Amino acid sequence: MQRNRVGLGAVLMLLIGFLPAISNAQELEPELMELINKGLNKNHELNVNEFEAEQAVLDQKLAKSTFLPKITLNGNYTRLNDDIRFDEDTEKLLLGTQKLLIKEAVGLPFNSEFPETLPLQAIPAIQQKNILKSSVDVDWVLFSGFQASSALKASKHKEASINFAGSALENKAALKIIETYDQLALVNASEKVLKTSEEFLTQQELFVKKAIENGLATPIERKKIELARQQLIGKQLEFEQNKTLLIEVLQQLTGVNREQLNLLDPHLAPFTTVEDQPVEKRDEVKALEEAEKASLSKAKMERNNFIPKLALKGHYELLEDDLSLLDPKWYVGVGLRWNLFDGNQSHLKSQQSRFEALKYREQLAEAEEMIALSITKAELALRASRQNTMIVQKEIDLAKETYEMVDKQYRNDLASITDVLDALKDLEQAGFRLQESYFKERRAQIDLLHAKGQLDF
Template sequence: MLTHLKLVLKPTAKKLTILLVLITASITAQELSLKEAYNLMLIKNGDLNASQQEVNAKQEELKAVKGLRYPSLSVSATYLNLDNDIEVDLNEQRTMVSGLLGVADPSVLGDWNFTLQDKNLGFASADINWPIFAGGKINAANKASKINYELSENHHKIKTNALTIKLIDYYFKLKLAKEAENLRQKVYETIQLHNEHAIKLFENGIIPEVETLNAKVALSNAKRELLAAQQDVSLATTAIKNLIGDEAFNTTSTNFINPTIQPSLNEFQQEMIQENEQLKFLEKNEELAKVGVKVENSEYFPKVALFGKHTFWKDNLDLLETKWLVGVGASWDLFNGFEREHKIKAAKHKVLQVQQLEKQAKLNLLTYTEKLYNELEKQREQYNSLATDLALAEKLKFMRTRAFEEGTGTSLEVIDATLQLTQIKLFKIKALYYYNTTYGELMVSLNKTENFLNQI
């Protein structure tokens, strides 16, 4: 923005002050188009950034669930210290044996108290486990995780659309406030000039003093309306700054688009049913509910897994001579008190629930589209009719002003004509505001945000 500013002379305190003033003025006068404001919102808005983190988390969870298809490998180690060695005392049996052998002293046969396991022992092993069949539960878990990831993307898009509609409203509300402020400023200047003319005409004895009082009252009202319009601009600017996170913004550069004839209502309604993100959200939830039914059905099937173990280190564990083993295991719940049946029915009810919500959502979207379409047509008709009224009001104001200056009209007539012209201009600007915000809401709801931003 400031690349054209160059300080060719030696910097002095005065020159530096001027440069800082230019930089400050450039920043405070920053203009943003609606598209630029939209891009800033996508980057800086905290709600959208938080929503994007949810999408990232679901993406990582999807990758994690894919690990169910692969074997799991683990390493474990154990070292134990028992209170005593594990021993077997067979000395009594030794005495019996010595009697049978005719040995007078059993000790001749030795000590038959054997240590089976030293009290200090340890081992380490590597284990592998690989589920190869779970009744479809692994496939269902992967599909459910994928749908949950898509739902998070869908939810992020819904939030983005909602904030975009709000941004469009705030942006054009600021533009409306700016236009109103400019209009109020012109009205104030016009009535101020009229007040000065009234004073001169009174001093020359052309009009009575009461006419100057009317002009003064009108000037006071015009000043109050101007201050109110300036306050509206300040509030609208603050609202956009909070939404897009840019403190330097204070001026809009995107103009209103003039109302035009739109395609048929039926075309918009069909497109709404196909493209609306909220309806897609319900469709994804229906898919997820159907996956839930498959998960519950998987409980009827056995679970089969391969497993293996390799002991690669042992200490004082003479009883365990095998170094490795492999095998296959299976489990099958044959009866669990009808729990599975009821869970399957519950999952099916969830499917029906989402289907009913989806059905009602389609009806609501058709009504919503019709409402927006009718609002567009209403504002287009008002805008076109106000163009004729504006020409008549401008002519009336001109005639009333001439009549007052010639002494054949009153100050009230001039003021009324001025305010009537102002009111028509305000109505025309408001018609543009409502048309643009409604059209923007419709386009965003149809997933045509980029088209709308490029169009305006």
């Protein structure tokens, strides 16, 4: 019985088309970079981090504003139960003195009677019971005992730490988008393999149907083709569900609408020189270093609480009518404030900040150890994935040769349809494994770039 040889050319051309387009530099695809940029703009953690950085900038401005004069406008009204006056004896003394001065002025003897026709002025109250005041106060710190400068340094280091932590969050978000994008590329490649397999089964199904009609094949062969088609439909459904899920994940990560994401056609393209890149300090390490410096500056600020502080105080009364006889219209003074003992609070707070700095130091040491381990792990994973790619490519070569041999045997009645389907399945699975190997290789390269601090978005 003469068999019709179908599908092999299409399958082989498809598998050859799956070979990755090796890039000459560590550059991500433009469409992937666009997704990353949109994802970074949408990421809620990054937005919160940006707000925290703005707060650190405001802390710096607050520290600087310590040396700016504070001007306060005051106004108040008070009503007493009565005027505040001198006691009765003092008022009599003041009236007697007034009479003596008047008699001296008009030329009357000292011991003569005071004329009743001459008026006397009433003794004014020390303070009227209705008091309306308005004044301006100026408070100006001239020397803060180095607390303000230490607070400024702490807030600057805090801002730098937050910014580096934000860069680390950017890398984390970008890595998630890249991984999802690569998974989508893997699904698309798998779907193309299944599509070619479907074309083969369709042609083989037509051949078996004609063979049965001519008495050259049995219905069992058709049922085997039907079973293979059902299995293929199950795989297609699985990959379609995976693609839908990945589109949903990308939509959540980037905010791009699903219609645009469905138009994506990503391919797995490993890099070539990623392992040659020098190791740079990771943003996580920089963030911990700045956090440690911020804690040390904060501890210094607390210790400086025992250094004397110098400030200027000024006061000016805008309304004079209701001032008492003893109230000044204005005054200016310089004051010294020296905290000798505050119940040990400053010392304890300084100790807290120092322990916080020690905590960051331990986290820094742990981070450096984990980064070194991640570099080794990524390098090993990259070597393993590249070795696996070479093995799978040899498997594909063997599967192609096996398929060609079985197909010839089938055409010459030396093999069954089951053997042909098994050979096609082996070729199909080898194509899947090759794409998975490319995926793992790219993941290892991206992880190595990240471990070495080479990712920059």
